[in-house]
Amino acid sequence: MAEGRIIKALSGFYYVKSNDRIYSCKGRGVFRNRKITPLVGDFVEFEESNPGEGYIMEIKERTNELVRPPIANIDQAIIISSAASPDFSTLLLDRFLVLIESKEIEPVIFITKIDLVSEDERQKIEAYQDIYKNIGYAVELISSKQQDLLPELKHYFTDKISVFAGQSGVGKSTLLNVLKPSLLLKTAEISKSLGRGKHTTRHVELMQVNGGLVADTPGFSVLDFNEIEAEALSNCFPEMKEVQEYCKFRGCMHHKEPKCAVKDAVERNEIARFRYDHYLSFLEEIQSRKPRY
Structure with missing residues (x-):
């Protein structure tokens, strides 16, 4: 068994780089059954079947995707x-x-x-x-x-x-x-x-x-927030994340709540107003999306 990293995926083949060599690999059927798709960037274990060819046996845990x-x-x-x-x-x-x-x-x-x-x-x-x-x-x-x-x-x-x-x-x-x-x-x-x-x-x-x-990678044309929950949005604005622990209410959404440290920082020009306006716009977008079942 050898280890490497997938550097290209094309037409069902995964090109794994290991020790400066590239191996053309297929994913095992078990991944399909478990609905796991190997991704470019994955660290994997693979088994060589023929010179330069093989099968991906395991995908290591990802830090992000x-x-x-x-x-x-x-x-x-x-x-x-x-x-x-x-x-x-x-x-x-x-x-x-x-x-x-x-x-x-x-x-x-x-x-x-x-x-x-x-x-x-x-x-x-x-x-x-x-x-x-x-x-x-x-x-x-x-x-x-x-x-x-x-x-x-x-x-x-x-x-x-x-x-x-x-x-x-x-x-x-x-x-x-x-x-x-x-x-x-x-x-x-x-x-x-x-x-x-x-x-x-x-x-x-x-x-x-x-x-x-x-x-x-291709240029993005659709940038939706389907995977972001309203409560987590302010964590994606580092300057808000830094001050929100001083809000009076836990779980403050920095919108209509009183004694909000984020809104105070906007008033003091410590947080740019355009960034706060974008936050409110994104918050409304997330809150108004249809629930998923």
Whole structure:
């Protein structure tokens, strides 16, 4: 029995990397019976049946997993937002942040195409950058001039398993091509008629980039909170999580309750009002969803 990590899943085959060799493996029927699907990123035990081929016998416990893209054991999610085409949106960025925080994955924020906006617009985005940095997030503003990217970004990937997240058209594949030109990932122009990028990435694969592994994944278009309970939402906002123990009522939802430490922090400008407004909007969305049986 050997151990390795699934680095690619395609057409029912799982490509397991073990000691610098790649084995093409099938999952055992027992996984199907137990409704377990091996995921890219899984640590597994496998048995070699022929040279370079084998069967996955066991999947090790996961530290985390995502459904879209289907991937496990991620260290960090690099959220790609763009300053232009599509325009920068704190609402969309906060949706990604909440989803990633809910999975206990560390977010890193890259804002691309910063050279394509006016000076006024740039200053607004830099003000947002300061707010997110004060919360504790790493935030990089990235020019569309490719040669500017390399030195400042490489250290983010070393010894980490990273997943890229961001709406279509923000430049995820372009960024990976710059970080590792040998990948030659297909990039799509923004579809002008739809105002969004065409999906160019068809399967999940972990690739060696700057001393780490990166999954290139499709752009998300649906970002729902179906797996987040209303009571857990404030834990996905680190600046709220920090002060909520001082709320008068246990289980405070930071909405209509009196003597709420979160609302007090918003009034004192210690929590950005736009972040609190997004919290209320997400809370309403979660509370109004249909119950599942």
